[in-house]
Amino acid sequence: MPEQITILGSTGSIGQSTLEVIKKHPEKFELVALGAGTNASEMIKQVKEHRPKFVAMASEEAAEQVRKEIPSQIPVLTGEEGLKEIATLEEVTYVVSAIVGSKGLPPTLAAIRAGKTIGLANKETLVTAGHLVMEEARKNQVSIVPIDSEHSAIFQCLNGENKKEATRLILTASGGSFRDWSRDQLKDATVETALNHPNFSMGPKITIDSATMMNKGLEIIEAHWLFGFPYEQIDVVIHPQQIIHSMVEYRDGSIMAQLGIPDMRVPIQYALSYPQRLTLDEMKLDLSEMSRLDFRVVDVERYPCVHLAYEAGRKGGTYPTVLNAANEEAVALFLNGQIKFLEIEECVEEALNQHVAVQAPSLEEIELADQWARELVMNLANASRSGKIR
Amino acid sequence: MPEQITILGSTGSIGQSTLEVIKKHPEKFELVALGAGTNASEMIKQVKEHRPKFVAMASEEAAEQVRKEIPSQIPVLTGEEGLKEIATLEEVTYVVSAIVGSKGLPPTLAAIRAGKTIGLANKETLVTAGHLVMEEARKNQVSIVPIDSEHSAIFQCLNGENKKEATRLILTASGGSFRDWSRDQLKDATVETALNHPNFSMGPKITIDSATMMNKGLEIIEAHWLFGFPYEQIDVVIHPQQIIHSMVEYRDGSIMAQLGIPDMRVPIQYALSYPQRLTLDEMKLDLSEMSRLDFRVVDVERYPCVHLAYEAGRKGGTYPTVLNAANEEAVALFLNGQIKFLEIEECVEEALNQHVAVQAPSLEEIELADQWARELVMNLANASRSGKIR
Numbered sequence: 001m002p003e004q005i006t007i008l009g010s011t012g013s014i015g016q017s018t019l020e021v022i023k024k025h026p027e028k029f030e031l032v033a034l035g036a037g038t039n040a041s042e043m044i045k046q047v048k049e050h051r052p053k054f055v056a057m058a059s060e061e062a063a064e065q066v067r068k069e070i071p072s073q074i075p076v077l078t079g080e081e082g083l084k085e086i087a088t089l090e091e092v093t094y095v096v097s098a099i100v101g102s103k104g105l106p107p108t109l110a111a112i113r114a115g116k117t118i119g120l121a122n123k124e125t126l127v128t129a130g131h132l133v134m135e136e137a138r139k140n141q142v143s144i145v146p147i148d149s150e151h152s153a154i155f156q157c158l159n160g161e162n163k164k165e166a167t168r169l170i171l172t173a174s175g176g177s178f179r180d181w182s183r184d185q186l187k188d189a190t191v192e193t194a195l196n197h198p199n200f201s202m203g204p205k206i207t208i209d210s211a212t213m214m215n216k217g218l219e220i221i222e223a224h225w226l227f228g229f230p231y232e233q234i235d236v237v238i239h240p241q242q243i244i245h246s247m248v249e250y251r252d253g254s255i256m257a258q259l260g261i262p263d264m265r266v267p268i269q270y271a272l273s274y275p276q277r278l279t280l281d282e283m284k285l286d287l288s289e290m291s292r293l294d295f296r297v298v299d300v301e302r303y304p305c306v307h308l309a310y311e312a313g314r315k316g317g318t319y320p321t322v323l324n325a326a327n328e329e330a331v332a333l334f335l336n337g338q339i340k341f342l343e344i345e346e347c348v349e350e351a352l353n354q355h356v357a358v359q360a361p362s363l364e365e366i367e368l369a370d371q372w373a374r375e376l377v378m379n380l381a382n383a384s385r386s387g388k389i390r
Numbered sequence: 391m392p393e394q395i396t397i398l399g400s401t402g403s404i405g406q407s408t409l410e411v412i413k414k415h416p417e418k419f420e421l422v423a424l425g426a427g428t429n430a431s432e433m434i435k436q437v438k439e440h441r442p443k444f445v446a447m448a449s450e451e452a453a454e455q456v457r458k459e460i461p462s463q464i465p466v467l468t469g470e471e472g473l474k475e476i477a478t479l480e481e482v483t484y485v486v487s488a489i490v491g492s493k494g495l496p497p498t499l500a501a502i503r504a505g506k507t508i509g510l511a512n513k514e515t516l517v518t519a520g521h522l523v524m525e526e527a528r529k530n531q532v533s534i535v536p537i538d539s540e541h542s543a544i545f546q547c548l549n550g551e552n553k554k555e556a557t558r559l560i561l562t563a564s565g566g567s568f569r570d571w572s573r574d575q576l577k578d579a580t581v582e583t584a585l586n587h588p589n590f591s592m593g594p595k596i597t598i599d600s601a602t603m604m605n606k607g608l609e610i611i612e613a614h615w616l617f618g619f620p621y622e623q624i625d626v627v628i629h630p631q632q633i634i635h636s637m638v639e640y641r642d643g644s645i646m647a648q649l650g651i652p653d654m655r656v657p658i659q660y661a662l663s664y665p666q667r668l669t670l671d672e673m674k675l676d677l678s679e680m681s682r683l684d685f686r687v688v689d690v691e692r693y694p695c696v697h698l699a700y701e702a703g704r705k706g707g708t709y710p711t712v713l714n715a716a717n718e719e720a721v722a723l724f725l726n727g728q729i730k731f732l733e734i735e736e737c738v739e740e741a742l743n744q745h746v747a748v749q750a751p752s753l754e755e756i757e758l759a760d761q762w763a764r765e766l767v768m769n770l771a772n773a774s775r776s777g778k779i780r
Contacts, residue, residue: 259647291686
């Protein structure tokens with residue numbers, strides 16, 4: 001019986017790749033519903049090509065546009081309720097959670113409560129609400145399979161092993177576009193040079209997060225929740241070629257690593273087909289191309305965002321929410337030319353310093369902390385026009 | 391209940407490391423018997439330190455020496471029969487097969503027939519008699535766990551996976567002491583330079599096999615039998631640092647790799663404790679030391695022994711026996727200064743060319759082919775004094 005799939009966030013890059021994977025294996029995967037935020041034109045295209053039974057758009061306006069262009073027998077639901085509905089449909093067995101940002105959290109939690117297997121690509125779900133999500137998953141005996149390439153690698157390296165015998169999760173990091181710059185050079189880093197990243201052509205937000213290594217910081221927190229390891233047992237190593245996607249060390253000194261071509265279709269397909277592996281022919285790594293792999297220990301002075309993430313993760317409560325929200329806001333300000341590159345980390349640090357955290361927060365408390373951090377960063381940025389942030 | 395262990399070949403380097411591992415985990419491993427060939431003095435030392443219940447020496451003379459020096463209540467058996475006896479003792483649950491050469495084969499087969507789990511470090515067992523050994527293992531539902539670091543790595547990379555989804559086994563090779571020499575330079579390679587190998591301090595035979603890459607050739611044949619993969623699906627890649635011990639590629643493009651400090655205690659302990667992993671603290675790989683890993687595709691022109699091993703493996707029957715015996719003899723002649731480095735491969739090739747193979751050979755037919763190949767190489771070497779081998 002093929003997996004019956006809802007994609008939350010189908011119009012983004014993970015969503016699009018997920019549709020490709022589903023299409024290649026019709027005997028294994030069947031699309032039930034597509035959900036997205038505001039991108040009506042991409043959704044119309046997807047509905048015409050992939051024929052889901054249900055559609056949901058977060059924005060009422062976008063929903064209206066979609067309705068006009070697609071066959072009338074396909075219902076187009078709206079808002080958070082619409083997304084929750086397609087995530088919990090009786091016939092659905094698997095939900096891909098790929099909506100970017102905190103909007104992805106409520107429908108993902110609803111899917112978990114409805115007992116659906118989760119393919120997780122939404123960072124915020126675990127960073128801000130890891131305690132809620134993992135507890136719901138346990139209660140409902142739901143598997144959460146990571147889609148992110150680093151976490152997928154760790155998941156694969158833990159497969160068939162006894163987790164208690166693992167001593168360390170080792171996330172690999174590209175080091176970003178400013179990998180070889182000094183702190184001093186970073187002062188003048190521009191948006192243009194930051195976006196000129198060698199390996200992936202990613203979105204601008206992720207590219208900046210990769211340059212500050214905040215992406216790794218968020219991944220550390222995700223790994224903590226997803227695999228249940230304490231922060232002392234989660235390490236990061238810089239590996240510019242991005243061939244090794246992450247590793248797990250065991251107590252006998254063995255390290256298991258997962259490697260391959262850096263292409264999101266591999267972890268997406270793995271998440272959907274797990275515990276099986278299906279054919280993906282064009283993904284064969286040519287060993288003659290893998291001539292050299294480099295590794296470098298992370299210099300925390302050079303990448304203070306990694307340090308901030310460990311701190312926020314260790315303190316827990318609403319700190320990771322503040323870390324994430326302050327970072328999102330600061331990156332947006334940097335991309336708009338309103339703050340400098342090194343002010344991103346300053347904003348995040350200041351937000352963490354000023355925050356009065358709530359422990360074991362509810363969804364509402366998470367939402368409040370998120371808004372508080374965003375407003376604080378806006379104020380900091382305004383203040384910065386007359387000088388330094390701190 | 392601790393594993394009750396017999397070590398066949400305790401006085402060699404694998405045997406010695408096995409004793410170290412056993413000593414560290416008395417709650418998991420209990421030594422029952424030690425077996426060896428002729429090294430009486432090392433055996434006397436081992437018996438005094440590790441107190442086995444039984445001893446066996448292949449040589450009657452060595453047995454006599456041992457008897458004189460150890461407590462009289464410990465029986466010292468002799469010959470092939472003695473080795474078989476300690477490999478099949480009722481109380482024994484696990485046999486480490488580490489006798490070098492074809493002498494290891496009969497007691498290993500006896501242990502399999504007696505239903506003992508096998509930790510396999512003896513190459514000849516699979517190279518010359520893979521068809522017999524694996525069939526007996528199947529019939530007796532016996533697990534054969536590899537001790538060799540490359541095969542242990544592959545074993546670990548297949549753990550928890552569906553073997554049918556694996557598309558390629560990738561053995562890593564150091565490339566040996568002449569890695570960066572041209573074919574032309576190899577003509578004058580001496581014993582001294584060959585033995586100056588950077589990573590392991592191995593025995594002279596293995597060091598030469600590593601320089602010709604015949605060790606990888608033999609490992610290819612072992613991997614074929616051990617994991618049941620056809621030769622087209624077994625590859626070799628040169629990896630000078632020997633940090634990645636081998637890899638397995640899956641049909642979705644993912645490659646799983648096992649890495650760590652190159653120390654035989656890791657795979658030995660894994661083989662004994664599998665499916666558990668026990669602590670081995672001093673084996674932690676310092677990631678800051680793993681600054682760079684290199685990979686290079688094997689040039690078959692440069693390493694014809696790899697090509698010869700594929701050929702012998704594909705043809706099957708007594709060809710792998712001839713490959714191994716001719717190589718052993720030729721390496722001994724090279725170490726004695728009687729032939730040149732490049733004549734090793736010529737001897738092996740000529741032996742394979744002249745051989746009339748027996749398919750699915752019995753132990754006796756294997757023994758005959760082995761002797762035939764050794765004699766042929768001796769004759770070739772005598773002939774070579776008056777010119778080239780072929």
